[in-house]
Amino acid sequence: MRFVNRKGVYVLEQLGANVEPGAKETSAMYRCQLNNLNNQPHFELSSTKQNGYAGLEMTSKMATVQKNKEGFTPRQVKAAMEARSAMHILNAPSTKSLNYAIRSSLIKNCPITEEAINHAEAISGPDASTLKGKSTGPTPKKMYDDFFSPPEELYQHNQSITICIDHMEIENAKFLTCIDTTVRYRSCIPVQILKTDPVFEALDKTFRHYNKAGFQVKIIKCDRAFIPLTDDVLDDMGATIDPTAAGDHEPTAERNNRTLKERVRVALARLPYKVVPKVITECLKRQAAELLNVFPQKDSISSHFSPQQLIDNVNINYKSDMVAELGQY
Numbered sequence: 001m002r003f004v005n006r007k008g009v010y011v012l013e014q015l016g017a018n019v020e021p022g023a024k025e026t027s028a029m030y031r032c033q034l035n036n037l038n039n040q041p042h043f044e045l046s047s048t049k050q051n052g053y054a055g056l057e058m059t060s061k062m063a064t065v066q067k068n069k070e071g072f073t074p075r076q077v078k079a080a081m082e083a084r085s086a087m088h089i090l091n092a093p094s095t096k097s098l099n100y101a102i103r104s105s106l107i108k109n110c111p112i113t114e115e116a117i118n119h120a121e122a123i124s125g126p127d128a129s130t131l132k133g134k135s136t137g138p139t140p141k142k143m144y145d146d147f148f149s150p151p152e153e154l155y156q157h158n159q160s161i162t163i164c165i166d167h168m169e170i171e172n173a174k175f176l177t178c179i180d181t182t183v184r185y186r187s188c189i190p191v192q193i194l195k196t197d198p199v200f201e202a203l204d205k206t207f208r209h210y211n212k213a214g215f216q217v218k219i220i221k222c223d224r225a226f227i228p229l230t231d232d233v234l235d236d237m238g239a240t241i242d243p244t245a246a247g248d249h250e251p252t253a254e255r256n257n258r259t260l261k262e263r264v265r266v267a268l269a270r271l272p273y274k275v276v277p278k279v280i281t282e283c284l285k286r287q288a289a290e291l292l293n294v295f296p297q298k299d300s301i302s303s304h305f306s307p308q309q310l311i312d313n314v315n316i317n318y319k320s321d322m323v324a325e326l327g328q329y
Contacts, residue, residue: 068123076116080123083116092130095121150305155214158182158301162219163210165203165226166253167194170264173281176202177289179256180217184297185209185307188260188289190282196228203229207237213311221250263288 003010069077087098099114101107161182168175168188176199178187187209189202203220210217220226220233220241230241244250267284268276293308300307 065124068125072119072123076119077123079113079116080119083112084120084124084127086112087117087120087127088129092127092133150302150310154302154305154310159214159216160218161210161215162221163206163217164221164250164253164256165206166222166250166257167199167225168257168260170261170285171276171278171281173278173285175282175285176206177253177257177260178203178206179252180210180215181252181299182301183215183307183310184300185311186256186260186289186292188285190285194225196232199226200229200232203233204237207239209311222253223249259292260285260288263292 003012072080087093087095090098090101093101095117098117102110102112102114102117161180163178163180165176165178168177174191174194176189176191178189179185187206189205191198191202207217217237217239220239222241222243224243224246226241227243233239233241264281264284267288268281271280290308293311294306296303296306300310302310
C-alpha cells in the first residue's frame, strides 16, 4: 500500500480512484498515475503471510530519525536523548540559552553537555511540542493613522441634528437603520426581534456615536411603528419622535434602506454559496453601512470630509479590517 503526500498529509492513494464513473481506465492512464506517484514522497507498506503488514519503507527524499542516527555512536544517541529530555525539564529553553547555561556553569553537576544538545538537534530536529507551543502567527503590517480634527466651523452651526430611522429585514435578519440629515452618517444595527426594548437599545447605540462627536439628536423622523418609543426616547434621550402620517413611510429612511440592500445584494452575488447563514448577512449589512460612511456625501455639511471622519474626528485606515472580520465565518 502506498501512502502519498497530499498537502502535508499522507493518504492512501488507489490507482484509478480519480477516474470518472463509467469510464474505463486505460493503460496510459495507469502509467500516468504511477509516474506521478513515483515522483512524490511516499510510504510503502508491504505484507507477508507470516507477520501481516511488515516492512515500512520511506523514500530517500525524506529525512527520518533512524537515518539521522547513522554516524553517531549508541552512547552519543543516548546522551542526545537525555539532553532533549533535560530541555523539557527546564521548561523548554532555546538551544542557544541552554548551551549558554551549561557553558556558564549555571547548573551545578549537570551531566548534559553542549555536544549532546547539538547532537539532539541533528538527530531529532526541531522539537514538535516546542514548535506547537512557541510558534506565532505572522507579524501584521503596521497601520498608520493620520489623526486630524475637522474645522470647528463644520460643527458650530450644526450641533442639533435630525435622524431618520426605519426597520429592515434581509434573509430573516432584522436591522434598525439610521441616517441623519446633516452629516449623512449611516448606521445599521442588528436586532433579534422588532420589539420596543431591542429597538430602544439599538437606538441608544446610535445616539452614543453622535454624542461622542458633540452632536445632539433633537428630532427622530420615522413611521408610525415607532410611536411606542415616544415616551422612553423623550425621557432618556431628550429627543422627540416625529412620525409620518398613517400609511406613509419616511422617504429618507426608505432611500437609505434601498441603498443598503443594493450593496448587500452585490456582496451576496459575489459569494460562491446559494445559502448563507444569518451571521454573514448581519456582517455584510454592517459592512455596507460602515463602508458607505467612508466616502464623502454630496448632501452632507462638507464635501471634503466623509461622515466617518466627521463623527469620529479621525481618518480611519480601513484597508482589510472588515474583510478579515468576514473571513472568520
